[in-house]
Amino acid sequence: MTYIAKPKLHHPGLVPNKVGFTHRDYEGSISTLCAGCGHDSISAALIQACYELDIEPYKVAKLSGIGCSSKTPDYFLGPAHGFNSVHGRMPSVLTGANLANRDLIYLGVSGDGDSASIGLGQFAHCVRRGVNMVYICENNGVYGLTKGQFSATADKGSRSKTAVNSDSPIDLVSLALVLGATFVARGFSGDKKQLVPLLKAAISHKGSAIIDVISPCVQFNNNPQSTKSYDFVREHNEAVNRIDFIEPKAPITADYDAGSTTMVQQHDGSYLKLSKLHEDYNPTDRASALAYIQHHHSKGEVLTGLLFVEEQTDDLHDALGTVAKPLNRLGEDALCPGSAKLADLNAEYR
Amino acid sequence: MSVTADGRTVPAPARRPGMAPTDVSNPNYFHKVVDCQWACPAHTPVPEYIRLIAEGKYSDAYMINWQSNVFPGVLGRTCDRPCEPACRRGRVEEEPVAICRLKRVAADSKDMANVAGRMPKPAEKQNGKRIALIGAGPASMTVARDLLPLGYHVTIYDQDPFAGGMMRTQIPKFRLPETVLDEECNYILDLKPETKFGEKITSLKSLLAQNYDAIFVGCGAPRGRDLEIPGREEARANIHIGIDWLSSVSFGHTTSIGKRVVVLGGGNTAMDCCRTSRRLGGEKVDVVVRSGFEEMKASPWEKEDAMHEDIPIHNFLVPKEFKHVGGKLTGVVFEKVKAERDAKGRRNLVPTGEPDVLFECDDVLVAVGQENAFPWIERDVGIEFDKWDMPVVDQVTMQSTNPKVFFGGDAAFGPKNIIWAVAHGHEAAVSIDLLCNGEDVKVRPSPLVNLTSQKMGIHEWSYDNDVSLDLRFKVPHAPKELTLKDVSMEVELGFNRELGFKEAQRCLNCDVETVFAENLCIECDACADICPVDCITFTPNDPEPVLRTHLQAPAANLSQDLYVSHDLKTNRVMVKDEDVCVHCGLCAERCPTGAWDMKKFYLETAKAGSCHK
Numbered sequence: 001m002t003y004i005a006k007p008k009l010h011h012p013g014l015v016p017n018k019v020g021f022t023h024r025d026y027e028g029s030i031s032t033l034c035a036g037c038g039h040d041s042i043s044a045a046l047i048q049a050c051y052e053l054d055i056e057p058y059k060v061a062k063l064s065g066i067g068c069s070s071k072t073p074d075y076f077l078g079p080a081h082g083f084n085s086v087h088g089r090m091p092s093v094l095t096g097a098n099l100a101n102r103d104l105i106y107l108g109v110s111g112d113g114d115s116a117s118i119g120l121g122q123f124a125h126c127v128r129r130g131v132n133m134v135y136i137c138e139n140n141g142v143y144g145l146t147k148g149q150f151s152a153t154a155d156k157g158s159r160s161k162t163a164v165n166s167d168s169p170i171d172l173v174s175l176a177l178v179l180g181a182t183f184v185a186r187g188f189s190g191d192k193k194q195l196v197p198l199l200k201a202a203i204s205h206k207g208s209a210i211i212d213v214i215s216p217c218v219q220f221n222n223n224p225q226s227t228k229s230y231d232f233v234r235e236h237n238e239a240v241n242r243i244d245f246i247e248p249k250a251p252i253t254a255d256y257d258a259g260s261t262t263m264v265q266q267h268d269g270s271y272l273k274l275s276k277l278h279e280d281y282n283p284t285d286r287a288s289a290l291a292y293i294q295h296h297h298s299k300g301e302v303l304t305g306l307l308f309v310e311e312q313t314d315d316l317h318d319a320l321g322t323v324a325k326p327l328n329r330l331g332e333d334a335l336c337p338g339s340a341k342l343a344d345l346n347a348e349y350r
Numbered sequence: 351m352s353v354t355a356d357g358r359t360v361p362a363p364a365r366r367p368g369m370a371p372t373d374v375s376n377p378n379y380f381h382k383v384v385d386c387q388w389a390c391p392a393h394t395p396v397p398e399y400i401r402l403i404a405e406g407k408y409s410d411a412y413m414i415n416w417q418s419n420v421f422p423g424v425l426g427r428t429c430d431r432p433c434e435p436a437c438r439r440g441r442v443e444e445e446p447v448a449i450c451r452l453k454r455v456a457a458d459s460k461d462m463a464n465v466a467g468r469m470p471k472p473a474e475k476q477n478g479k480r481i482a483l484i485g486a487g488p489a490s491m492t493v494a495r496d497l498l499p500l501g502y503h504v505t506i507y508d509q510d511p512f513a514g515g516m517m518r519t520q521i522p523k524f525r526l527p528e529t530v531l532d533e534e535c536n537y538i539l540d541l542k543p544e545t546k547f548g549e550k551i552t553s554l555k556s557l558l559a560q561n562y563d564a565i566f567v568g569c570g571a572p573r574g575r576d577l578e579i580p581g582r583e584e585a586r587a588n589i590h591i592g593i594d595w596l597s598s599v600s601f602g603h604t605t606s607i608g609k610r611v612v613v614l615g616g617g618n619t620a621m622d623c624c625r626t627s628r629r630l631g632g633e634k635v636d637v638v639v640r641s642g643f644e645e646m647k648a649s650p651w652e653k654e655d656a657m658h659e660d661i662p663i664h665n666f667l668v669p670k671e672f673k674h675v676g677g678k679l680t681g682v683v684f685e686k687v688k689a690e691r692d693a694k695g696r697r698n699l700v701p702t703g704e705p706d707v708l709f710e711c712d713d714v715l716v717a718v719g720q721e722n723a724f725p726w727i728e729r730d731v732g733i734e735f736d737k738w739d740m741p742v743v744d745q746v747t748m749q750s751t752n753p754k755v756f757f758g759g760d761a762a763f764g765p766k767n768i769i770w771a772v773a774h775g776h777e778a779a780v781s782i783d784l785l786c787n788g789e790d791v792k793v794r795p796s797p798l799v800n801l802t803s804q805k806m807g808i809h810e811w812s813y814d815n816d817v818s819l820d821l822r823f824k825v826p827h828a829p830k831e832l833t834l835k836d837v838s839m840e841v842e843l844g845f846n847r848e849l850g851f852k853e854a855q856r857c858l859n860c861d862v863e864t865v866f867a868e869n870l871c872i873e874c875d876a877c878a879d880i881c882p883v884d885c886i887t888f889t890p891n892d893p894e895p896v897l898r899t900h901l902q903a904p905a906a907n908l909s910q911d912l913y914v915s916h917d918l919k920t921n922r923v924m925v926k927d928e929d930v931c932v933h934c935g936l937c938a939e940r941c942p943t944g945a946w947d948m949k950k951f952y953l954e955t956a957k958a959g960s961c962h963k
Contacts, residue, residue, distance in 0.1 A: 002880075002939045003809055007817035009442045009932050011884045011903040024882075036874040036942025044879035190873060218874065218942040230872050234920060 006030050018054040026050050026057060028078040032071065038189030038215030039069055039138045043076040045192050046107070046136075049199035050077060053247075061097060061104045065090040065119060068145055069111030069138035069215075088119025091126035091135075095316070098131055101326035102317055105203060106133040113143050116152035116170045123172070127179040127208045132315040134202045135210045137172055138189075140217035141228040148220025159225035171297065173307060176210040177290050182310040183209035184289075186303060188233050189216065198306060200245040206267040207313040214302065233302055240281040240292075240305040246271040264309050274306060283308055368891025368923065369914045374865065377799045380951040382911060383928050384861045386449055389436035391773035393797075393955045394418035396433055396449055397861040401813060403455055404854035406847070409464040411456035416465075416537075417954065420492050420772050421517070423530040426454025427842065428521055430649060430767040438860055441907070442883065442930050445822040447856045448845075455850035457530070470499040472542045477501035479786045482562040483543075484551050487515020488768045489568035489759030491538050492775025496958040497782065498541035505562075506543050509550040513539060516570050516760075517768065519597035520619065522626050523838035554727045554755075564754050564782040567727075567741075568775070571760035575719040577614060581672030581679075585714075588679035589672065592623045592717030599626055599837065608712025611635045612682050614669055615717035616646035621653065623715040624661045629837040636709055637663045638682070640699060642689060655841070659830060667707060668699065672714065681710040720765045731755075740764065747791045748778040756781060779958035795956035804862055804948045805938070811948055813862050815935040818855040859933045863951045866924055868915040870945035873922070877937035877946055878902060883930045886937060891923045901927055 006027070014022040026047040031040050050060065060080040064070035066087035073082050081104065085093040094108045108126075115123045115137045126135070141154035150158070150165040153172065158165045176184050183205040187195040195213065202209035214233050216222045222229045227236075241262075248269030262283065264272040274283060282288055289308045296303045323330070372379060382388050386396040395414055402411035415422035429450050437446030479502050483490040486508035494504050512518055513535040517526065539545070551557060557565060574591035576582070582589060588608065592615065598604040611632040613624040616639035627635045637656065639646055643665050646653065653663065667684035674680055684707045687699040722740060727733060732752035734742040741750050743757045750757055758774030760766060781791040804811045826843045827833075833841045845853060878886045884903035891897070897912065898905040905912060910929035917923060938946040 002936065004816040004934070004936075006880065006936065007882045007932055007934050008819055009817060010882060011930055012442065013903055013906065014884070031880075031940075034942065035940045036872070036876045038874065040879055040940070041875045044875070190875060192875065216874070218872075222872070230874060231919070 002030050002032075004030075017051055019056050021051065021057075023047055023051040026077055028073070028075045031075045033068055033075075034144075034219045036218035037068065038140060038213075038217070039072050040075065041189040041192065042136065042138055042195070042213050042215055043072050045189075045195040045199055047076050048192065048196045049203060052196070053200055053203060055105065055203075059103070059105055060107060061094075062107045062109060063090050063094045063097065064109040065111075065114035067111040067114045067143070068140075068217075069109060070114055072138070073107070073109050088114050088117070088122055090114065091119065091122040091131070094133055095126055095129065095131050098133065099316070099320075099322060101328065102132065102322075102324070103326055106131075107203075108133050108135045110135065110137050112137060112139045112141060112151040112153040112172075116172060120152075120170070124175070124179055127176050127181045127210065130180070130182065130207045130313070130315045130319070132206055132317070133208060134199070134205075135208060136199075137210070137212045138215045139172070139212050139228070140215050140221055141226070142217050142221040144217050144220055148217065155227040158227040159223065160221055161223055171293070172210065172212045174290060174293055176208075177286055177293075177308055181210045181308070182207040182313040183306075184308040185209075185211045185306045187211060187213045188237060188302075188304055189213055190230055190234065191237070191304075194239060194242070194304065197243045197245045201243055201266075201270075201272050201306065201309075204245070204266055204268050204270045205309070205313075207310075207315045214304075227300075236300060236302045238278070238296060238301045238303050240278045240303060240307065241274040241276055241283060243306050244273040244275070246273055264311055267312055272306065272309065277305070284310070367893060369894050369897060369912065369925075371916045371923075372911070372913045374913075377797060377953060379911065380801070380863045381953050383863060383931075384951065384953075385436040385438050386433035386447075387861070387953065389432045390418075391432065391770045392419045392776065393773075393953065394433075395861065395952060395954065397857055397859050398952060399456060400447070400449070400452055400854045400857040401859065403452055404814070404851055404857075406851075408456050408459040409461045409468075412460040412465055413468055415453055415456060417957075419769060420495055420538075420775070421488060421534045421768065422453050423457035423534050424488075424517055424526060425768060426450060426452075426457050426844075427526050427530070428517070429453070429769050432769070438858055438930065438932075439856060442858075442932060443821070448822055448825070448853050451825050451842075451845055452850060452854055454844050455847070455854075458844050459847055459850070469537050470541065472540070473499055473501040475501055476503055477786075479503065479563040480505070480561075481782060482507065482557055482560070482565045484557075484565065484567045485515055485569035485759075485761070486510075486513040486535075486545075486547065487568055487570050487759055487771065488517060489761070489771035489775040489778070490515070490566060491535065492772045493566050493568070493758070493779045493782070494543050495538045495541065496776060496779035498538070498543055500783065500959050502786075504543040505546060507546045507549055507551050509548070511548045513545070513547070515568075519600050520593050520622065522596065522622050523600070524625070524629065524833060524836075524841050525622070527838070527840050552726050554733075555731050558731055558754070562754070563786050564756060566778055566782065567755065567757045567761050568759045568771070569761050571720040571722045571765045573721045573723040574619075574716065575721055577669060577716050577718055579669055579671055581674055584677050585672045585674040585679040587677070588712060589714045589716060592619045592715050593720060595715055596622055596626060599630070604630070606631045609633045610711040611713045611715065612709050612711040613637045613715045613717060614682075615639065615719070616641060616648055616663075617717060617719070618648050618652050619720070620715075620717035621648045621656045623717050624656055625659055626837060627713075627715065628659050628661065628834055632713075635661045636711075637661060638667050638669070638684060638709065639663060639665050640668050640687070642666060658827075659834065666699070670706060673708065679712065679714065681708050682714060683708050720760070722761060722764060746777065746794065747781045748774055749781055749791055753785065776955065776957060780956060780960075783958035795960040797956050798952075798954040800952040801863070801865070801949045802952075804935075804950055809939050811862075811935055813859050813948075813950070814855070815859070815862075815933070815948075817858065817932050817934050818852070820852055820856055822856065823849050823853045860931075861951050862933050862935070862948050864913075864926065864931065864933070864935075864937060865947050865949045866913065866915055866926070867945050867947070868918055868924065870943045871915075871918055871924065872943055872945075873918055873920055874942060876940040876942065880936045880940045882934065882936065883932055885927045885929065885931050887925045887927075888918070888920075888922050889925055890921070891917070897925060898927075901925060903927070905929060
């Protein structure tokens with residue numbers, strides 16, 4: 001790990017965004033992860049995405065579980081809210097926080113161990129409830145903090161330095177599709193040009209946005225026979241589309257070709273312009289997307305890009321009819337409406 | 351196969367016409383990254399001595415300086431500091447490192463006995479070659495220092511009775527104490543040159559007749575320019591030529607001046623004149639300059655020091671006439687002008703039409719420039735003179751058209767400064783040594799270059815890579831009430847050791863170079879992500895003007911190079927903009943494969959003697 005603080009000196013030509021911050025203002029403390037960890041690139045992509053979206057850091061809540069990935073919220077958006085929860089329990093803590101205050105942007109940061117093993121149940125339920133969040137799984141296929149045992153997302157037959165994985169993998173992307181996620185994507189930590197727009201689209205999506213990010217573990221899972229190494233992912237990466245995030249109210253040029261481009265409007269007025277790289281791929285059809293992913297996975301390819309998106313969705317708050325105002329800003333009269341109201345409520349159940 | 355920016359895999363395309371990979375084996379590449387050393391005419395290894403100061407190794411820091419610039423104590427007070435405007439710190443923060451004043455810390459804090467013991471000794475054996483040096487200023491003294499230990503018989507001529515040249519006669523003692531100059535001249539005089547001080551050379555021809563193997567002309571630019579305007583002759587008793595007057599003060603011949611003084615000129619000599627006047631009885635001293643304040647030739651810090659001593663600087667005033675009553679000077683009349691650009695974009699000073707201005711005064715000091723003058727060089731001794739009546743001198747070898755005669759310092763290309771004189775002296779000494787060994791003076795010996803990894807452990811470097819955020823420290827001054835009363839009391843007190851340490855910590859260690867090995871790179875982006883100044887980008891290659899626009903941060907400073915790697919696995923290249931790299935080494939710390947390393951670049955220019963080592 002690095003012992004010195006990252007120097008505050010910065011490039012004199014940095015341009016502040018609409019809320020007056022440069023990308024350096026979105027940094028956190030210096031990473032304690034191994035040098036070359038893919039997770040650090042994901043942190044850098046999150047910094048870039050939040051900078052480009054003009055987000056004020058205090059309007060973000062970062063929540064995580066346990067593992068290398070779950071340490072990373074310390075390394076970006078220092079001034080944001082944060083909660084480092086119990087192993088695999090990030091989704092329920094996040095769900096609670098979200099119900100209490102829907103004004104924040106929720107970034108759930110987890111890893112393949114945290115999400116696909118101990119937290120698999122939690123993962124499933126927050127997805128099917130449609131909690132408005134960005135769920136980022138930093139997926140390296142191993143337990144890095146305990147010296148590199150295979151995790152549940154490791155491909156069958158993938159090799160580490162010392163072992164071969166014999167178990168079938170859990171594909172979080174397919175699982176999320178089955179569970180009703182309304183935004184499903186896969187990225188690669190080594191390709192920020194793809195990842196940053198995916199994160200921006202996910203942050204502006206209403207509902208559970210699941211991004212599985214293949215993030216090589218340089219220390220334990222970057223050997224030539226691993227299917228989660230930099231070289232393997234680069235060689236087998238199949239991007240289905242290229243995404244351009246168009247901010248709300250930004251002018252939309254009409255000259256896009258409907259045959260090669262899909263425009264998706266989100267609830268906040270932003271557009272996702274998807275340029276097709278796979279002619280026959282339809283990211284708005286859940287069933288065909290699922291089949292397509294399975295098909296390509298069986299060929300040993302890693303499908304990336306925005307794999308599925310649903311326009312104009314509802315989230316958990318819509319389903320529960322909760323109050324729009326954050327609970328901590330409700331006055332006593334709203335929180336304790338008095339015995340007459342209680343009597344009315346009780347009467348409803350008699 | 352390769353991967354496109356959007357993640358597709360496609361067959362590897364033919365190599366794009368982009369920038370060629372950087373050749374880091376050419377010493378100039380990394381030398382240029384060390385902005386201060388590159389900018390120093392003598393190429394002093396600045397970051398190396400600054401680190402030694404931070405470590406408290408003042409004597410070592412002094413010797414590094416002494417090897418390169420011969421007069422560290424003098425230059426630490428008086429250098430024109432071309433290194434400071436070049437300093438990278440000035441591009442990432444408000445002000446450059448106070449390099450010059452750190453040099454003084456090394457000189458002031460060194461262990462005298464230690465340094466004396468490390469000085470070269472007089473040559474044990476003479477090589478039989480005789481060299482004559484004309485003038486005992488910084489250029490000649492440098493030639494003497496470089497040649498004496500090699501066994502040359504060196505004779506130094508000077509019209510004054512002491513060594514030092516303009517360092518002694520023109521720089522006031524309140525900027526440069528005599529003890530400092532004496533010490534550093536003595537290191538050279540201890541090498542036992544033959545000195546003919548107080549002997550003015552009046553004929554080069556007769557000197558050539560003495561069959562020296564080489565003659566070096568380092569006589570400076572000794573003639574102060576005069577100002578021929580009405581009243582000059584009549585009032586001459588109170589109109590003085592700046593450098594002559596300073597010299598007269600230096601030797602104690604002049605000890606007073608009138609209460610009201612006007613100094614004409616905007617260069618460093620004018621600043622020395624006005625400040626000296628304040629100490630010799632000048633109560634109301636005004637500097638009057640033709641040009642604007644910004645265009646003045648004086649260094650900004652010298653203007654500041656003058657103004658601090660209650661000396662106003664008046665700009666855009668052209669002297670028109672000296673007023674006098676019966677030969678007694680009463681004032682100077684000036685015409686008001688303004689700067690205007692003509693049709694060709696040239697800047698001209700044109701009269702504003704406003705009424706003239708009179709500055710009443712008792713004395714005038716004229717410091718409007720200096721000229722070279724070689725009345726003692728006969729025009730038939732094989733030395734060609736150009737249309738400005740200046741000798742034709744080779745910029746690299748310092749050789750004139752007479753192969754045995756070399757020039758250096760102000761005598762070579764007109765008035766410059768001490769550090770240039772020293773640089774000329776080194777080069778001339780190399781040339782003389784080559785000539786006397788029967789070699790071609792145009793084939794220059796290579797510098798000594800070293801590139802050494804600074805890695806000690808996984809995250810341990812043999813230099814302090816934690817960048818200090820302190821702003822430039824101010825050099826303390828002695829109180830004005832005292833300094834204005836004594837013409838030889840030094841104004842600047844210099845940094846003490848504690849301040850010197852803190853200022854030294856501001857140095858970014860630009861000589862600890864980021865060196866990239868593409869065969870080890872796995873393109874994980876860790877270096878690009880961690881870089882605090884956004885100087886690393888992995889990108890498809892392009893021609894330089896295009897590449898400069900699509901890096902992580904646009905590379906707008908064209909004077910700074912791009913470090914471009916060979917093609918990487920993904921057919922991209924690593925491009926590093928050297929411009930604002932703070933050499934923190936985080937790229938190397940976060941690199942999992944050691945593709946980045948921090949290597950210390952050390953360059954020492956070739957000195958006389960390296961052709962036959």
